[in-house]
Amino acid sequence: MSKVLEIKELKAKIGDKNILKGLNLALEEGKVHAIMGPNGAGKSTLSKAIVGHYNVEVTDGEIIYNGKNIVEEEPEERALDGIFLSFQNPVEVPGVNNAYFLRTAVNARRKHLGLPELNAAEFLREMKALVSELGMKPELINRSLNEGFSGGEKKRNEILQMMMLEPNVVILDEIDSGLDIDALRAVSEGINKMKDGKRSFLVITHYSRILDYIKPDYIHVLKDGQIVHTGGPELVEQLEEEGYSSFEEK
Amino acid sequence: MAQEEVNKAIAGEYNLGFEIDIEQDTVPPGLNEDVIKFISAKKDEPEWMLELRLKAYHKWLEMEEPTWGKVEYEPIDYQSISYFSAPKKAPESLDEVDPKILEAYEKLGIPLEEQKQLQGIAVDAVVDSVSVKTTYTEELKKHGIIFCSISEAIRDYPELIKKYMYSVVPMTDNFFAALNSAVFTDGTFVYIPKGVRCPMELSTYFRINAMNTGQFERTLIVADEGSYVSYNEGCSAPMRDDNQLHAAVVELIAMKDAEIKYSTIQNWYPGDEEGKGGIYNFVTKRGICEGENSKISWTQVETGSSITWKYPSCILKGDNSVGEFYSVAVTTLAQQADTGTKMIHLGKNTSSTIISKGISAMKGQNTYRGLVKIGANADGARNYSECDSLLIGSECGAHTFPYLESKDNIGQVEHEATTTKISDEQLFYLRQRGINEEDAVSMIVHGFCKEVFSQLPMEYAVEARALLELTLEGSVG
Numbered sequence: 001m002s003k004v005l006e007i008k009e010l011k012a013k014i015g016d017k018n019i020l021k022g023l024n025l026a027l028e029e030g031k032v033h034a035i036m037g038p039n040g041a042g043k044s045t046l047s048k049a050i051v052g053h054y055n056v057e058v059t060d061g062e063i064i065y066n067g068k069n070i071v072e073e074e075p076e077e078r079a080l081d082g083i084f085l086s087f088q089n090p091v092e093v094p095g096v097n098n099a100y101f102l103r104t105a106v107n108a109r110r111k112h113l114g115l116p117e118l119n120a121a122e123f124l125r126e127m128k129a130l131v132s133e134l135g136m137k138p139e140l141i142n143r144s145l146n147e148g149f150s151g152g153e154k155k156r157n158e159i160l161q162m163m164m165l166e167p168n169v170v171i172l173d174e175i176d177s178g179l180d181i182d183a184l185r186a187v188s189e190g191i192n193k194m195k196d197g198k199r200s201f202l203v204i205t206h207y208s209r210i211l212d213y214i215k216p217d218y219i220h221v222l223k224d225g226q227i228v229h230t231g232g233p234e235l236v237e238q239l240e241e242e243g244y245s246s247f248e249e250k
Numbered sequence: 251m252a253q254e255e256v257n258k259a260i261a262g263e264y265n266l267g268f269e270i271d272i273e274q275d276t277v278p279p280g281l282n283e284d285v286i287k288f289i290s291a292k293k294d295e296p297e298w299m300l301e302l303r304l305k306a307y308h309k310w311l312e313m314e315e316p317t318w319g320k321v322e323y324e325p326i327d328y329q330s331i332s333y334f335s336a337p338k339k340a341p342e343s344l345d346e347v348d349p350k351i352l353e354a355y356e357k358l359g360i361p362l363e364e365q366k367q368l369q370g371i372a373v374d375a376v377v378d379s380v381s382v383k384t385t386y387t388e389e390l391k392k393h394g395i396i397f398c399s400i401s402e403a404i405r406d407y408p409e410l411i412k413k414y415m416y417s418v419v420p421m422t423d424n425f426f427a428a429l430n431s432a433v434f435t436d437g438t439f440v441y442i443p444k445g446v447r448c449p450m451e452l453s454t455y456f457r458i459n460a461m462n463t464g465q466f467e468r469t470l471i472v473a474d475e476g477s478y479v480s481y482n483e484g485c486s487a488p489m490r491d492d493n494q495l496h497a498a499v500v501e502l503i504a505m506k507d508a509e510i511k512y513s514t515i516q517n518w519y520p521g522d523e524e525g526k527g528g529i530y531n532f533v534t535k536r537g538i539c540e541g542e543n544s545k546i547s548w549t550q551v552e553t554g555s556s557i558t559w560k561y562p563s564c565i566l567k568g569d570n571s572v573g574e575f576y577s578v579a580v581t582t583l584a585q586q587a588d589t590g591t592k593m594i595h596l597g598k599n600t601s602s603t604i605i606s607k608g609i610s611a612m613k614g615q616n617t618y619r620g621l622v623k624i625g626a627n628a629d630g631a632r633n634y635s636e637c638d639s640l641l642i643g644s645e646c647g648a649h650t651f652p653y654l655e656s657k658d659n660i661g662q663v664e665h666e667a668t669t670t671k672i673s674d675e676q677l678f679y680l681r682q683r684g685i686n687e688e689d690a691v692s693m694i695v696h697g698f699c700k701e702v703f704s705q706l707p708m709e710y711a712v713e714a715r716a717l718l719e720l721t722l723e724g725s726v727g
Contacts, residue, residue: 051682053678054674054678067690074681074686074687075678075682076681076682076685076686076687077680077683079682079683079684080684084682085682087679087682090679091673091675091676091679093676093679093680093694093697094670094697094698095694095696095697095698095699095700096697097697100693101680101683101685101693102683103681104685104689104693105680105684105685108683108684108685108686109684112684144697161683165683165684166484221561
């Protein structure tokens with residue numbers, strides 16, 4: 001199996017606090033990896049480190065993507081190369097039209113890939129089809145980006161962006177938080193539809209509920225800044241029953 | 251990402267700071283009766299105009315400079331300013347316009363010839379104290395429209411000038427208006443006759459070029475019953491270490507069923523980061539909706555000047571008349587702006603809308619100051635005001651001073667205000683989607699301004715966007 005993204009001995013801190021303490025992880029092409037772990041273990045920090053968030057300072061180790069270390073790359077370069085993060089709490093951007101924003105992003109990515117840009121009509125046709133598929137209100141297309149969206153609408157909007165941008169690696173940070181059962185189903189269906197045997201997923205979650213909908217190939221247990229255990233889907237049950245305490249730190 | 255990068259992005263560079271190398275005819279600095287007589291003589295004015303100027307001058311001597319604005323600057327020495335400067339050769343026709351001036355206008359992106367003519371925009375170009383060229387005058391004359399420099403209008407249409415000049419902004423209205431009334435040098439006059447819809451955009455371009463001079467232009471627009479006109483002004487100045495004073499007066503008069511749309515793109519030199527140099531933009535703009543169902547709409551995009559002090563206002567005298575004010579004011583570097591509007595509701599069922607967007611970055615200070623006044627007989631008057639501020643960085647400031655005076659209980663007044671900051675998290679979100687930092691900042695800023703930009707005529711909306719793009723240039727370090 002070829003590795004799409006490989007994290008080697010990654011150490012990272014936020015402010016003065018060391019969060020990731022020599023983390024190792026490899027994402028395989030076309031697979032769904034789930035990261036589970038208790039609060040404060042460093043799950044969100046890991047996702048932020050991969051996309052180059054300004055709060056996270058990588059002090060050691062490598063993140064190898066497409067054969068090169070991307071630790072020093074700008075966030076937009078990583079995004080254009082196909083790394084997508086679905087944010088845990090998507091920020092509101094007043095005044096920036098949702099469709100205009102997404103078309104700019106989609107065309108930036110297409111240009112980067114050497115594809116022709118989508119004109120407004122082509123773009124809207126695709127966007128509208130996906131909006132209805134995700135069960136979003138059509139008026140959200142022309143609202144300001146995430147402004148006044150409910151929690152569920154924000155998450156659906158993240159998945160809409162993912163579907164339009166067609167990334168190679170999708171990181172879903174607590175995609176299930178704040179979702180009711182209908183929204184959870186719609187979001188999961190959107191994600192499952194994007195599985196094409198090539199695209200890799202990193203599902204970061206606190207609860208196992210989402211994993212009933214998005215079937216993981218691998219489960220990684222993250223504790224105190226390190227991956228302490230890796231196993232198959234059967235690990236979910238064990239975690240449900242025994243909690244994280246049964247997994248000792250390395 | 252570093253805040254300095256964003257600052258650098260916002261500040262951009264002033265690229266209109268060149269000086270046009272043309273021969274100038276400039277009076278020595280100082281202000282006295284002789285200087286006013288000199289200006290009047292240069293303009294070949296009738297005696298009555300000189301008398302009005304001298305009257306304004308004597309009133310001005312008794313007045314005091316206003317200090318209530320939230321702006322700080324060293325006292326202005328009015329005796330160190332030159333009050334008249336003109337390109338030496340007065341052009342008779344297009345062919346005689348100094349090629350250097352035409353070239354300068356090309357550099358400014360305002361070709362007087364092909365481009366604007368293709369777009370069907372009539373232009374009056376004012377360099378320092380004189381109008382150097384007015385296009386399309388003959389074409390407009392066929393519709394009975396007068397579009398000329400104010401100096402010509404004083405000579406050729408004295409009755410209209412006597413009737414309307416000082417009728418909206420009295421010569422003693424305020425300190426700077428009085429100074430302008432004494433020494434104004436040029437500007438534009440527009441008259442649209444009854445029932446005529448002006449077939450093209452009218453526009454004036456102002457350029458301060460000479461050193462140590464002030465620019466004091468006066469614009470007067472009269473829209474007679476049932477007429478319509480859309481008028482635009484733009485401006486720029488060379489980069490200089492000294493501050494230069496620009497004290498203009500604009501008067502608009504809309505008769506019954508008439509509409510005037512007045513748009514400004516103000517890009518005077520803003521000075522440097524430490525607040526050195528730049529234009530003091532102290533301007534009085536006011537319109538009166540004289541007749542029923544008349545409408546005056548002000549739209550301004552203010553990106554230049556070291557200090558801006560202006561309040562384009564509407565007196566809503568006619569019943570059912572409408573006043574609008576749409577403004578984007580950007581203060582970056584060490585710029586200070588104290589701007590807003592006054593909506594004076596006198597007639598019945600008059601309505602006004604105020605949309606003000608202030609953007610502050612670096613050490614910029616942005617103040618909205620607005621007055622909504624509802625008179626005793628203004629039954630059914632309505633106002634809606636929205637004042638939004640966008641802060642970029644932590645050294646800048648935004649201030650809002652809305653005033654309301656109501657003598658009428660029936661009026662309906664709404665005011666909304668917000669202050670937001672471009673957050674690192676917003677920028678990061680857009681960058682994570684593959685949009686570079688520069689484009690991300692500009693996307694947020696444009697989004698913030700779009701209600702106002704949508705009010706500009708199309709060609710000017712493009713210009714305004716380009717101007718913002720330019721100030722955002724060079725973002726990613």
